[in-house]
Amino acid sequence: MTNNTDTPVTxxxxxxMGQALARxxxxxxxxxxxxxxxxxxxxxxxxxxxxxxxxxxxxxxxGSLTIICVTDYQAVHEVxxxxxxxxxxxxxxxxxxxxxxxxxxxxxxxEQHGAQYLDGAIMAIPSTIGTAxxxxxxxxxxxHFEAHKSTLDALGTVAYLGADYGLASxxxxxxxxxxxxxxxxxxxxxxxxxxxxxxxxxxxxFAQQMAAGVAEWLPGYAEQIxxxxxxxxxxxxxxxxxxxxxxxxESNAAGVNTELPKLINVMADRSIAAGHGGEQYPVLIEEFGxxxxx
Ligand SMILES: NC(=O)c1ccc[n+]([C@@H]2O[C@H](COP(=O)([O-])OP(=O)(O)OC[C@H]3O[C@@H](n4cnc5c(N)ncnc54)[C@H](OP(=O)(O)O)[C@@H]3O)[C@@H](O)[C@H]2O)c1
Numbered sequence: 001m002t003n004n005t006d007t008p009v010t011x012x013x014x015x016x017m018g019q020a021l022a023r024x025x026x027x028x029x030x031x032x033x034x035x036x037x038x039x040x041x042x043x044x045x046x047x048x049x050x051x052x053x054x055x056x057x058x059x060x061x062x063g064s065l066t067i068i069c070v071t072d073y074q075a076v077h078e079v080x081x082x083x084x085x086x087x088x089x090x091x092x093x094x095x096x097x098x099x100x101x102x103x104x105x106x107x108x109x110x111e112q113h114g115a116q117y118l119d120g121a122i123m124a125i126p127s128t129i130g131t132a133x134x135x136x137x138x139x140x141x142x143x144h145f146e147a148h149k150s151t152l153d154a155l156g157t158v159a160y161l162g163a164d165y166g167l168a169s170x171x172x173x174x175x176x177x178x179x180x181x182x183x184x185x186x187x188x189x190x191x192x193x194x195x196x197x198x199x200x201x202x203x204x205x206f207a208q209q210m211a212a213g214v215a216e217w218l219p220g221y222a223e224q225i226x227x228x229x230x231x232x233x234x235x236x237x238x239x240x241x242x243x244x245x246x247x248x249x250e251s252n253a254a255g256v257n258t259e260l261p262k263l264i265n266v267m268a269d270r271s272i273a274a275g276h277g278g279e280q281y282p283v284l285i286e287e288f289g290x291x292x293x294x
Contacts, residue, residue, distance in 0.1 A: 005029030007151045008063030012056065012079060013070035013096070014041040016126045021067055021095070021155060022050055024130035028154035033062035037079070057085045065148050069095040069122075073102045077109075087115035091144055093152075095120040095136070099173070100166025107140060107165040116144045119165045121172035124156060132157050139167035182211055184260055188247075191256040221282040230279035237284070238277035241268045 007030055011022040014036035022045050025032045034042050035053045042052040053059035056079055060066055068076055076096055080087065092115040094106055103119040110117040117140055124134035134156030138145050145152075145160045152158045161167040186207045193203045224230050244265040251258045267287045276283045 005154075006031070007065065008033065009151060010034070010053070010059045010062050010066040012036075012059060012066060012068040013075075014038075014045065015070070017095070017122060017129070018067075018069040019045060020126035020129035021069060023048065024154050024156075025151075026050055027130060030151065030154065031063070033059050035059035056080065056082060060085060060087065060090055064089060064091060065093070065151060066090050067093050067095055072096060073098045073106055076106065080110075080113075087113040089114070091116040091118065091148060093118045093120055093138070093148070095122050097121060097172065098169055100164075100169040103139070103165045103169045116141070117165070118144050119168050121168040123172065123175060129155055135159065137161055137168040137171050139163070140165050186211075188251070188256075188260050192251060192254055195254040195256065221280075224280060224282045225285050230276070230283040232278060232280045234280065236278050237268055237281055238272055240281055241265065241272060241277070244268060 005028055009025045009030045010033045011018055011025065012035050014022065014034055018034075018036070019041065022032050022034050026045070026049050032045075032050045033053050034045055034050045035056050035058075036042055039052065042050065046052050051062070053062060068079065070076055070079060073094075073096060076094060080092075087110055092110050094103070094110075094117070098106075107117045107119060118138050119140055121137045122129075122134070123137065128134040136152070136155050136158045138152075138158065139161045141163060142160060149158060149160075161171060186204070189207055190200045190203050194200070244261060247261040248258050248265060251261055267284055271277075271284055271287050274286075276286070
């Protein structure tokens with residue numbers, strides 16, 4: 001394992017995120033080589049001690065670890081598919097956001113070109129990079145991750161998810177599903193309470209407690225999903241569905257949007273129609289696990 005700050009690192013792509021990544025390596029003391037299509041974006045980093053490589057090929061040769069973070073995977077290919085570029089002997093960590101299919105395809109492509117590949121996802125904003133708050137997910141062969149973990153630690157809280165290259169992207173979008181669902185539920189409640197003169201800040205602290213309380217249920221519900229058995233230990237789905245109807249009625253009566261409550265209710269009704277009304281809420285995984293039109 002490389003475990004000292006002398007380990008050279010290359011960062012390709014110096015947008016908002018790439019600059020933050022390169023800066024974190026520099027701050028940790030790593031000799032840092034950078035490359036960007038628009039070279040002026042390297043000026044500040046060069047003043048801070050980074051070396052601007054004249055070509056991508058030169059940047060790749062600077063060390064055995066290369067991070068690439070550009071807009072999308074098409075840009076990754078445009079940068080790395082140039083004829084003069086060799087990936088032989090490089091561990092390439094692709095922190096560009098995408099989906100699992102692109103991640104698996106990029107892994108195959110990079111390995112065919114001689115690289116050791118890891119895919120990654122950044123669950124953070126640029127200003128937090130280099131702090132524990134920045135969570136960076138990795139997937140692919142574990143030995144590649146372990147070999148560079150102590151260098152990657154300079155970026156924040158780095159995590160390894162498993163050998164499937166697509167896992168980092170899947171966790172990324174699963175996290176987004178969580179984020180938007182919590183935010184939308186909070187906005188629905190805020191819209192309802194504002195009709196009674198309660199301001200968003202007042203409701204926010206109650207909503208925070210609700211969200212934290214519901215989060216406590218996840219491990220137990222996950223056990224039911226993994227076991228494929230959904231005894232109604234707390235409440236039955238049909239009880240939840242009656243409460244959903246109240247939410248829709250209340251939203252209608254208050255003159256606020258009902259799209260979200262109806263969406264929630266539609267899946268529960270379908271599950272009840274399929275005979276699951278007496279089971280517990282996580283039985284809905286069977287609805288979530290199907291294509292939308294099935
Ligand atoms: N910013 C965030 O908060 C954040 C958070 C999590 C994940 N991410 C992910 O990080 C990645 C980069 O985001 P960013 O915020 O750094 O974006 P950005 O500021 O828009 O930078 C985009 C980078 O991609 C390069 N690029 C785009 N197309 C290219 C091409 N065809 N050939 C060569 N280089 C190309 C740009 O080069 P030029 O400078 O020459 O245009 C620039 O370095 C994205 O996948 C994003 O989803 C960002």
